[in-house]
């Protein structure tokens with residue numbers, strides 16, 4: 703029986719692997735700073751050979767963050783769209799929700815009626 707040895711070997715192996723992953727940060731990486739309109743700084747790191755995006759999402763407030771600290775991307779461009787979406791969602795939540803429910807119920811009744819015939 704070699705089962706015991708195999709398990710011991712796996713444990714040893716997995717320990718070695720996780721250690722290697724942690725040390726894997728020595729692989730060439732670049733850190734890029736981004737600033738959002740609220741003055742937050744995010745500093746994601748990318749593989750050295752990766753193409754660095756112009757815009758990064760701020761991890762603190764979700765606004766787009768740019769690489770130019772003095773001139774962060776304006777969040778205003780997105781505001782009308784967001785508020786419009788929120789408005790639509792609000793309107794839909796009650797009236798349309800009931801309507802959809804009604805529709806679904808009547809469809810269900812319709813289907814039942816047909817199957818009974």
Ligand SMILES: [Zn+2]
Pocket residue numbers: 738739740741742760761762763764765
């Ligand atoms: Zn931010």
